[in-house]
Amino acid sequence: MLKDWTDAHTAAFQKEIVSFQHKLEDTGLFTDEALIALLDKHPSEQLDVCSMGDPNHPHYPNKMRTGDFRGIDGKAILAAAKSGMVWVNVRRAMNIHPEYKAVLDEMYGALSEKTGNKAFNPKGGILISSPIAKVPYHFDKTETILWHVRGQKRMYLYPLTPEYISDTGYENAVVDMLEDDLPFRPDWDKDASVFDLQPGQALTWPMNQPHRVDNQSFCVSVTTEYSTVASGRRNAAMLTNATLRHKFGMSPSYWKAGPAENYIKSVFGRVIKKTGLAAKVNRKDYVTFKIDPDSDNYVVDVEPFERNF
Numbered sequence: 001m002l003k004d005w006t007d008a009h010t011a012a013f014q015k016e017i018v019s020f021q022h023k024l025e026d027t028g029l030f031t032d033e034a035l036i037a038l039l040d041k042h043p044s045e046q047l048d049v050c051s052m053g054d055p056n057h058p059h060y061p062n063k064m065r066t067g068d069f070r071g072i073d074g075k076a077i078l079a080a081a082k083s084g085m086v087w088v089n090v091r092r093a094m095n096i097h098p099e100y101k102a103v104l105d106e107m108y109g110a111l112s113e114k115t116g117n118k119a120f121n122p123k124g125g126i127l128i129s130s131p132i133a134k135v136p137y138h139f140d141k142t143e144t145i146l147w148h149v150r151g152q153k154r155m156y157l158y159p160l161t162p163e164y165i166s167d168t169g170y171e172n173a174v175v176d177m178l179e180d181d182l183p184f185r186p187d188w189d190k191d192a193s194v195f196d197l198q199p200g201q202a203l204t205w206p207m208n209q210p211h212r213v214d215n216q217s218f219c220v221s222v223t224t225e226y227s228t229v230a231s232g233r234r235n236a237a238m239l240t241n242a243t244l245r246h247k248f249g250m251s252p253s254y255w256k257a258g259p260a261e262n263y264i265k266s267v268f269g270r271v272i273k274k275t276g277l278a279a280k281v282n283r284k285d286y287v288t289f290k291i292d293p294d295s296d297n298y299v300v301d302v303e304p305f306e307r308n309f
């Protein structure tokens with residue numbers, strides 16, 4: 001699955017931005033036909049069909065929106081993604097379906113062999129996205145690899161410093177499962193590392209490094225993530241900080257605390273998560289549009305309702 005991996009890739013893996021070539025396209029699992037078959041059999045509760053409210057929308061300007069795709073076949077969902085307004089996240093596709101799982105095992109088998117790390121527990125989703133899709137500025141809470149398969153997308157990676165990822169931004173993402181976005185300032189682009197991803201190219205970066213993505217065309221990518229001891233500890237420490245902030249009115253900082261303090265907070269974070277004392281946000285996911293193949297851009301507003309599929 002890995003084409004050009006060298007010792008330099010191994011040395012930089014998880015520590016720096018690393019770009020490498022892969023062979024996912026050769027599997028035949030990412031063609032239009034294969035994706036249509038995948039969409040037709042994928043469980044609906046593991047599928048997200050999303051859109052972005054345009055800046056002039058009266059209710060959803062520049063907001064990520066959840067769509068209803070029930071009763072719409074894979075062919076129409078793919079056509080909706082190609083037409084421009086819609087993108088599709090086939091969550092855990094690489095784990096759920098045996099033919100994709102075999103490929104995921106090969107991908108991580110190759111990484112294990114090259115890096116010596118045997119402790120991967122990867123989850124993999126497939127992102128099918130429109131030419132105008134943008135993934136807003138955010139960070140991922142686990143180690144992430146983007147395996148780009150079809151189309152062109154531009155990826156911006158920003159410095160991993162308190163200026164770009166604040167304590168409260170991190171804590172909010174740990175506490176609120178639906179919230180990954182961070183405050184963003186356009187002038188930060190001058191400090192970004194920019195990559196024009198081509199089919200067959202994969203990119204990975206140090207855990208939590210903030211980033212955003214602009215599509216240049218219709219795109220198909222695989223995103224894989226895996227947790228590590230370090231990611232589990234950091235997220236647990238952030239949960240402690242969020243709890244101290246919201247329930248006890250304190251202003252903790254992961255960035256300013258030393259390793260010992262953060263380690264203790266991570267132990268505490270696991271305890272309070274189990275006991276239910278931890279700060280928690282249970283935000284509801286509202287469906288605000290449905291896919292309609294008879295509409296020009298496939299997107300038709302509906303009366304908002306809580307997602308139940």
Ligand SMILES: [Fe+2]
Pocket residue numbers: 138139140144211
């Ligand atoms: Fe990401």
